[in-house]
Amino acid sequence: MKLQKATLFALIAVLDLAADPQAQPSALEIAERHGISAHHLAKVLRTLGRAGIVDAVRGVGGGYRFIGNPKRLTLMDIIALFEPPRAAPPAARPGTGAGEALLRVLNEIDEHAAATFRSITLSTMLKLMRAPVRT
Amino acid sequence: MLHIRPAAPDDLPCVIALDREVTGQEKSEYWRDVYARFGGRSDDRRSFLVAAIDGRVEGFVIGEVRAWEFGAPPCGWIFAIQVRPCCRQGGVGTKLFEAVRDRFRAAGVDRLRTMLARDNTLILSFFRSQGMMAGPFVELEMELDGQ
Numbered sequence: 001m002k003l004q005k006a007t008l009f010a011l012i013a014v015l016d017l018a019a020d021p022q023a024q025p026s027a028l029e030i031a032e033r034h035g036i037s038a039h040h041l042a043k044v045l046r047t048l049g050r051a052g053i054v055d056a057v058r059g060v061g062g063g064y065r066f067i068g069n070p071k072r073l074t075l076m077d078i079i080a081l082f083e084p085p086r087a088a089p090p091a092a093r094p095g096t097g098a099g100e101a102l103l104r105v106l107n108e109i110d111e112h113a114a115a116t117f118r119s120i121t122l123s124t125m126l127k128l129m130r131a132p133v134r135t
Numbered sequence: 136m137l138h139i140r141p142a143a144p145d146d147l148p149c150v151i152a153l154d155r156e157v158t159g160q161e162k163s164e165y166w167r168d169v170y171a172r173f174g175g176r177s178d179d180r181r182s183f184l185v186a187a188i189d190g191r192v193e194g195f196v197i198g199e200v201r202a203w204e205f206g207a208p209p210c211g212w213i214f215a216i217q218v219r220p221c222c223r224q225g226g227v228g229t230k231l232f233e234a235v236r237d238r239f240r241a242a243g244v245d246r247l248r249t250m251l252a253r254d255n256t257l258i259l260s261f262f263r264s265q266g267m268m269a270g271p272f273v274e275l276e277m278e279l280d281g282q
Contacts, residue, residue: 115253
């Protein structure tokens with residue numbers, strides 16, 4: 001499962017905001033922290049706002065804050081807001097033996113990826129972010 | 136008051152009933168066989184632990200140390216964990232997990248494994264929340280069509 005840029009920006013923004021729910025950073029501050037496009041991120045944040053995951057705080061000192069439930073919200077919940085249902089890849093034209101076989105393998109990979117994204121909550125991700133990296 | 140302890144023979148009817156409540160399937164014979172193999176043992180290599188709240192069994196965990204399975208050095212395997220639905224989100228599953236993990240540590244292993252259906256999001260999510268990640272094995276299967 002290859003994620004689009006908007007999806008990756010959304011995951012980064014939600015994790016950034018959920019890590020410190022009291023903070024209200026602007027889209028520009030989040031973008032600069034992670035080296036991503038502020039213009040693109042602003043659009044992503046609007047979508048997250050409509051989904052009730054973040055809230056836009058107006059006025060001086062305003063910005064965005066996380067308002068979701070980190071124990072319930074999964075990576076897949078966020079991904080599903082931005083990723084269209086996957087279409088069959090051009091190489092896997094239905095009706096041909098090669099196409100059908102390739103599609104089965106690609107679907108197997110996608111099902112594993114989807115199960116992984118469905119099983120990881122933001123709360124688990126926040127623990128992972130704090131855990132030391134083992135090599 | 137939550138108490139984690141080794142399963143006793145008198146706990147078996149509660150374990151069977153709890154499993155029936157969660158899965159909707161009656162598996163008395165299976166659970167009696169599991170208890171015969173894992174229950175009432177004093178070593179840390181095989182564990183059948185129950186979580187009792189005010190004396191009532193509200194969850195259980197079963198695991199064992201398996202050596203050289205799939206060519207892997209000895210590690211602790213959890214192959215069953217259940218918590219009564221009304222008691223979830225209260226830390227019972229975490230206490231059971233920690234208890235069996237501690238027993239595996241005491242048995243001298245440094246790795247914990249489990250395997251479950253990928254559509255079992257609830258339990259998959261629970262193990263993830265405990266810090267478990269995908270391991271180095273891939274499970275494969277095929278249908279036997281009788282040919």
